[in-house]
Structures are given as structure tokens and as C-alpha cells.
Amino acid sequence: MHTISIHQFGGLDELIYSKQSRPQLGPGEVLVKTAAAGVNPIDWKTCSGGGASQFITDMPFIPGWEFSGLVADPGDTDFKLNEAVFGMIRFPQPAGCYAEYIAAPAEQIARLADAADLTAAGGLPTASLTAWQALFEKGELKAGQQVLILGAAGGVGHLAVQLAKWAGAHVSGTASLHNHEFLATLGCEHAIDYRHQSLSEYTNSMDLIIDCVGGDTGIEALPCLKPEGILVTLPSVTKDQVIAAGLAQRRRVEAIRCEPSAQQLRQISELVADEQLKLHIGETFPLEKAAEAFSLSMSGHVCGKLILTF
Numbered sequence: 265m266h267t268i269s270i271h272q273f274g275g276l277d278e279l280i281y282s283k284q285s286r287p288q289l290g291p292g293e294v295l296v297k298t299a300a301a302g303v304n305p306i307d308w309k310t311c312s313g314g315g316a317s318q319f320i321t322d323m324p325f326i327p328g329w330e331f332s333g334l335v336a337d338p339g340d341t342d343f344k345l346n347e348a349v350f351g352m353i354r355f356p357q358p359a360g361c362y363a364e365y366i367a368a369p370a371e372q373i374a375r376l377a378d379a380a381d382l383t384a385a386g387g388l389p390t391a392s393l394t395a396w397q398a399l400f401e402k403g404e405l406k407a408g409q410q411v412l413i414l415g416a417a418g419g420v421g422h423l424a425v426q427l428a429k430w431a432g433a434h435v436s437g438t439a440s441l442h443n444h445e446f447l448a449t450l451g452c453e454h455a456i457d458y459r460h461q462s463l464s465e466y467t468n469s470m471d472l473i474i475d476c477v478g479g480d481t482g483i484e485a486l487p488c489l490k491p492e493g494i495l496v497t498l499p500s501v502t503k504d505q506v507i508a509a510g511l512a513q514r515r516r517v518e519a520i521r522c523e524p525s526a527q528q529l530r531q532i533s534e535l536v537a538d539e540q541l542k543l544h545i546g547e548t549f550p551l552e553k554a555a556e557a558f559s560l561s562m563s564g565h566v567c568g569k570l571i572l573t574f
């Protein structure tokens with residue numbers, strides 16, 4: 265099977281498109297013929313020696329933690345041959361999703377309620393689970409609350425806007441001006457051009473802030489929280505900084521590490537089938553062009569998700 269792998273941490277030149285043998289199935293695992301695999305910032309951060317690289321002990325390492333595809337061998341599980349499935353698996357341990365076949369733990373994947381768009385489904389698991397867990401678990405979101413999404417046009421952000429709206433919240437979001445029309449189509453009530461507009465008019469007005477940008481951006485948004493509000497910060501590399509600033513300003517800051525959840529994926533899949541949630545594909549790349557997808561993701565200004573196709 266074709267894969268993308270690295271033999272050492274480093275730059276984009278380390279990504280190698282080559283053939284490797286198919287993974288062997290263990291107990292409770294399903295063999296999936298991959299249709300699509302999402303590209304997330306954690307993929308290039310890890311390949312360059314940051315991100316989850318402390319969990320990568322063996323080389324070659326096949327990156328990728330999320331996928332969609334068809335069941336090629338259900339093993340000893342309840343899944344059926346050719347069922348359409350998707351999942352985020354094993355994170356932060358290696359999962360090997362940039363490959364034509366994946367051995368996936370059955371308890372971390374879900375059937376697709378509507379398999380019409382397998383490509384979009386490949387980019388859904390990580391960003392939608394992160395948005396779900398940030399809004400409803402760490403962020404304790406309730407209907408009627410005011411939510412601000414920092415980085416609302418990105419992979420996690422654009423799904424967080426839709427999920428917050430679905431939950432009955434009032435949603436504001438920051439993005440470059442050219443993405444404001446896109447945010448309006450998602451149900452975002454106030455789009456803020458973070459390059460030219462200050463957040464001062466939102467002081468003390470937010471119940472929840474989802475910080476998809478981190479660092480100074482998260483810190484500068486803290487005064488927007490109501491005294492009892494919560495800011496959930498996503499980028500792990502700056503989380504300590506944002507937490508420290510929250511402590512100094514007596515504002516509650518929560519960090520997050522996205523966890524696999526088949527149960528949440530089933531709910532997300534139902535929302536997609538009901539047209540309440542839609543993944544926006546920024547661009548697709550054939551697997552062998554993973555380096556181009558990484559390069560674009562590293563620019564930090566992708567709208568929606570980048571997806572590798574097989």
C-alpha cells in the first residue's frame with residue numbers, strides 16, 4: 265500500500281511517498297480502505313519534532329490521526345464489509361492514517377450516517393471532536409450564551425461556529441475580512457476583522473471564548489470574558505502562557521487535548537446527515553502531495569480543512 269512516512273523529524277523534505285505492507289489486524293480492530301485523511305496542524309508540528317513527537321518512538325513514522333473510508337475487513341468487530349466509517353484514532357500515539365489501509369480500533373470509529381461525501385468526512389473527526397469537547401465539555405456551553413471564536417474560519421473554528429449555533433448560542437468570530445461572508449453563511453452573528461478591529465467593544469460580554477489561535481491572541485481576548493466566563497485555549501504550545509495570564513486577570517482558562525470518541529462522532533455524523541453541520545473543504549491534495557498540503561497549513565490561513573485523497 266502507498267503511504268506518506270518520515271524516517272526522521274525535520275522539514276517537508278522528510279515526507280516520503282512510498283510502498284509499505286498493510287497493517288495486521290489486532291483484536292477489536294477494523295481494516296479500513298482509506299478514502300480521505302484530514303490534514304491538521306498537529307501533523308506537521310509532529311513531523312517537524314514538535315506537537316506529539318514525544319509519543320513517536322519508532323521510525324519510519326506514518327503521520328495522520330483521522331480518516332474516512334470503507335471497511336475492508338471487519339475482523340472480530342460488529343462492523344460490516346464495505347460500511348462507510350470515519351474516525352480519529354489512537355491520538356497522541358501513532359495512528360498511521362496517511363496510508364491506503366488503516367487498522368482502526370473499533371471503539372474509536374463510527375459509521376457515517378450519510379456516506380455521500382466521504383472526502384469531507386475524512387477531514388471531520390479531529391476538528392469536530394475538538395470543537396465539540398471545547399464547547400460542551402471544557403466550555404460548558406448553554407443555549408442563549410454569548411460565544412466568541414478566535415480563528416473562526418479555520419478547521420476547528422468553522423465547525424465550532426456551527427455547533428455553537430446549533431446549541432442555541434449567539435456566536436461572534438474573528439477572521440480576516442475576506443472570510444466574513446463565509447462566517448455569515450455559518451450563522452456567525454458578528455464577524456470581527458482581527459487585523460484592524462479591537463475587541464474592546466466586547467469587554468465583559470462573553471460567556472465562552474474558544475481560542476483557536478493561542479498566545480497573545482488568546483491573552484488579548486481575556487477581558488472579553490464575563491467574570492464567570494471560560495476561555496478554552498487550543499494550541500498546546502502557548503497554553504501555559506494563556507493560563508498564567510488568566511490567573512493574573514482572575515479569568516478562568518481551560519486547556520484541552522482532543523480525545524477520540526465514537527459516541528461523539530455518531531452525534532456529529534447525524535448532524536451532518538441532517539445538514540446542521542457541514543465541513544468546508546479548503547483544498548484537496550492527492551496523498552503524494554502531502555508536503556504541499558503541509559506547506560499551506562503552515563501558512564496559518566487555511567479556510568476550512570485541507571484533505572488528502574486516495
Ligand SMILES: NC(=O)c1ccc[n+]([C@@H]2O[C@H](COP(=O)([O-])OP(=O)(O)OC[C@H]3O[C@@H](n4cnc5c(N)ncnc54)[C@H](OP(=O)(O)O)[C@@H]3O)[C@@H](O)[C@H]2O)c1
Nearest residue numbers: 305394415417418419420439440498499520521522565566
Ligand atoms: N489541543 C488540542 O487538542 C487541539 C486540537 C485541534 C487543534 N489544535 C490547535 O488549534 C489550533 C487551530 O487548529 P485549526 O485546525 O483550526 O488550524 P487552522 O485551520 O490552520 O487555522 C487557520 C485559521 O487561523 C486563523 N488565524 C490565524 N491567525 C489568526 C489571528 N491572529 N486571529 C484570528 N484568526 C487567526 C486564520 O484566519 P484568517 O485566514 O481568517 O486570517 C485561519 O482561518 C492549531 O494550533 C492546532 O494545533 C489543538
